[in-house]
Amino acid sequence: MSPLKVAVVGASGKVGCLLINQLNSNSSFSTPLAIVRTQDQVDHFKNKVRVDASLTDIENASVSEIADAINGYDAVVFSAGAGGKGIGRIFTVDLDGCIKVVEACEKAGVKRFIVVSALKAEERDFWCNIKGLREYYIAKRSADREVRDSKLDYTILQPGSLELNKGTGLLQPLNRLEEKASVNYSINREDVASFIVQSLLHPDATVKKTISLVNGDEPIETFIQGL
Numbered sequence: 304m305s306p307l308k309v310a311v312v313g314a315s316g317k318v319g320c321l322l323i324n325q326l327n328s329n330s331s332f333s334t335p336l337a338i339v340r341t342q343d344q345v346d347h348f349k350n351k352v353r354v355d356a357s358l359t360d361i362e363n364a365s366v367s368e369i370a371d372a373i374n375g376y377d378a379v380v381f382s383a384g385a386g387g388k389g390i391g392r393i394f395t396v397d398l399d400g401c402i403k404v405v406e407a408c409e410k411a412g413v414k415r416f417i418v419v420s421a422l423k424a425e426e427r428d429f430w431c432n433i434k435g436l437r438e439y440y441i442a443k444r445s446a447d448r449e450v451r452d453s454k455l456d457y458t459i460l461q462p463g464s465l466e467l468n469k470g471t472g473l474l475q476p477l478n479r480l481e482e483k484a485s486v487n488y489s490i491n492r493e494d495v496a497s498f499i500v501q502s503l504l505h506p507d508a509t510v511k512k513t514i515s516l517v518n519g520d521e522p523i524e525t526f527i528q529g530l
Contacts, residue, residue: 306332306333307333307503308332308377310413311335312380315340316386317465318419318465319382323337323354324352327354332503334355335355336373339357339358342358361383361396361400362395362396366406369407370408370411373408376411379415380418380503381400382418382499393438394438398445398446401449404416408453414455415456415503418458418460420446421461422464422516422517423515458509458512458514462495462515463487466490466491468491469493470491472494473518475519479519483517483518483519490516494523505527509527
């Protein structure tokens with residue numbers, strides 16, 4: 304099988320950077336495309352990381368412009384986020400940015416789409432009283448629903464509280480998820496990136512699924528086999 308060509312929207316984010324590096328070091332993938340919003344970021348990815356890069360600001364680019372950037376790729380990963388830069392950007396990046404990329408995938412004929420969402424986004428009772436995160440969850444929940452209604456071979460990943468520790472390669476089985484409530488359902492960003500890679504390599508197990516991701520005691524490979 305030919306190496307997969309993957310474009311990463313939000314490649315300059317913490318999960319996005321980790322993912323780009325993992326894709327770039329894995330022979331199952333061609334050189335990945337980092338989709339970023341500033342020329343400095345383009346220069347960084349091209350000159351320092353040694354991957355392809357596209358200056359495509361999803362907040363302001365049209366669907367057609369985004370489609371042009373991803374044309375010819377096998378899969379798109381959406382890992383962009385407002386990053387605490389105001390409610391307005393939550394809706395232009397996490398919500399409408401995601402929707403625009405979905406529409407661009409449909410326009411460009413890119414069927415495989417993976418989005419990094421948030422744990423329990425569908426459970427309003429879980430997040431409606433979390434101070435400072437209500438708008439974020441509204442955006443994620445709405446974006447996830449648009450993804451499910453699309454024509455794409457999607458996977459919605461819903462990680463818990465994101466940590467910066469080194470990845471463990473271990474996830475919590477879904478039937479024991481609530482055991483991790485006391486640690487805010489935490490997961491290392493590196494493990495999220497690793498799971499994205501495995502989702503791309505195992506579409507039969509992950510397409511058309513919404514998957515909760517929390518660190519636990521089960522190897523990622525075993526976790527995927529049980530989906």
